[in-house]
Amino acid sequence: MRTAGLHALDLIIERFTDSRTHPPLRVPSPDDLRAALDEPLPETGTDDLRPLLEHVTRDALGQATRLDHPRSFAFTPSTGNFPAVLADALASAHLSVPGAWMVGAGPTQLELTTLGWLKALLGLPEEAGGLFVSGGSVANLTALAVARDHHLGDDHSHARLYCSTQAHPSIARAAHLLGLPRAHLSVVPADRALRLDPAAVARRVTDDRAAGLRPFAVIATLGTTGTGTVDPLDDLADLCDREGLWLHVDGAHGAAAAATARGHGLRAGLRRADSLTVDPHKWLFQPYEIGCVLLRRPELLRATFDLAHHALDNGYLAPTDPRGDEVNLSDHGPQQSRGLRALKLWLSLKTFGAEAFRQAIEHGMDLAEHAAALIADRSELALVTPASLAVLTFRYHPADAPPGWDADAAQEHISRAVCAEGEALLLTTRVHGATVLRMCTINPGSTRDDVAYVLHQVVRHGRRSTGGLRKSSAPTDR
Ligand SMILES: *Cc1c(COP(=O)(O)O)cnc(C)c1O
Secondary structure, X not given: OHHHHHHHHHHHHHHHHOOOOOOOOOOOOHHHHHHHHOOOOOOOOOOOOHHHHHHHHXXXXXXOOOOOOOOEOOOOOOOOOHHHHHHHHHHHHOOOOOXXXXXXXXXXXXXXXXXXXXXXXXXXXXXXXXXXXXXXXXHHHHHHHHHHHHHHOOOOOOEEEEEEOOXXXXXXXXXXXXXXXXXXXXXXXXXXXXXXXXXXXHHHHHHHHHOOOEEEEEEEXXXXXXXXXXXXXXXXXXXXXXXXXXXXXXXXOOHHHHXXXXXXXXXXXXXXXXXXXXXXXXXXXXXXXXXXXXXXXXXXXXXXXXHHHHOOOOHHHHHHOOOOXXXXXXXXXXXXXXXXXXXXXXXXXXXXXXXXXXXXXXXXXXXXXXXXHHHHHOOOEEEEEEEEOOEEEEEEOOOOOOOOOOHHHHHHHXXXXXXXXXXXXXXXXXXXXXXXXXXXXXXXXXXXXXXXXXXXXXXXXXXXHHHHXXXXXXXXXX
């Protein structure tokens, strides 16, 4: 165990120290990976784990895009952290299961403590509570299951819930999994600023009520994935108060910002949410998987999930019934057996301290603002959406673009050319129907130089694309 374990530790340390030495984008072909990894079921084992650890590190784990590369600005960058890796290993070794108190008392208390820290970090009220889940998608699903049961009971007919076109697809998937037909999800076009307009929601609620439908929930996004936009939480909370609707805030990307001085303004809205999704494996620098659902009235989780409400002939669970104030977290969410995801957040908060987290989050916001300032300084670049929660979008758009220049194709070309050089990862998204370049700068290891480098490459490849088009030849990929 020690020999193999120390070898695994070496491989882990190597992974944490070589982040700049590999290209961020790595997309091997299925053929190559099948050739390296497909083999028959191994009938016999081996005494030496070391070659297996090396093989799997090199040929499988290493054959993937590095979201932790300091010049990876696509998707939601991710860094993980070393204490968190040790925490996952320890939790795994202990078979820690914060399900029934009788089975996992210590792990359960650790999860409750860590939930308390997360609440304190984000400025949530004392009475809030929740559960760690696999990620933002399951947090959204869990919250909406509670909202549905609380407002609709067993009769889901004519139900309506509201979100904007900018909401994350996991919202639509959650509605589907909850048995709500697609038509029950009322998707409101985002306004010019890409926000969910409370007045537009209010009109739909009124019309829907008049038509005999049953509005029950509004989903606001705190930091849309594409542009980091924040829906007007306070106004939506007012609307929900007035109309007796559940307010779910999807803060998978952005809730972490409420930990910082700059994000304090978000707290009032968060405190008014009935439920909130936080995704520590995004902006709290945790390895996958750890998401979190928090509720203003956490006791409602049990109304939906308590195994007693779903009892079949399962007397074997009776011995785990709490006798006093013990908590069975298996009654608080969809999973019974569950890993101790809280330990990695616990250990990294204890190791680095909350202030280091706040600074790391602010660093991401600073970098995005720095990128926006650089873009404003370069006449060939145009900001499309401002730096918001460490996300910004922009275009290469020179004033002297030749007639007939295909701006959308140019952004795609620039993105491909930047990625092909193997030094950075920069992808596109669509805003108001146009293709734009998108940066998300939440990696604490990214520097101002990294940002400047990528913008410089954008201009360099952009100039080539206009030059190519002037000579009326298609832009070429390197
Ligand atoms: C990432 C994200 C999700 C989904 O979270 P997962 O952890 O990937 O399941 C949901 N909503 C928003 C706004 C997100 O950014």
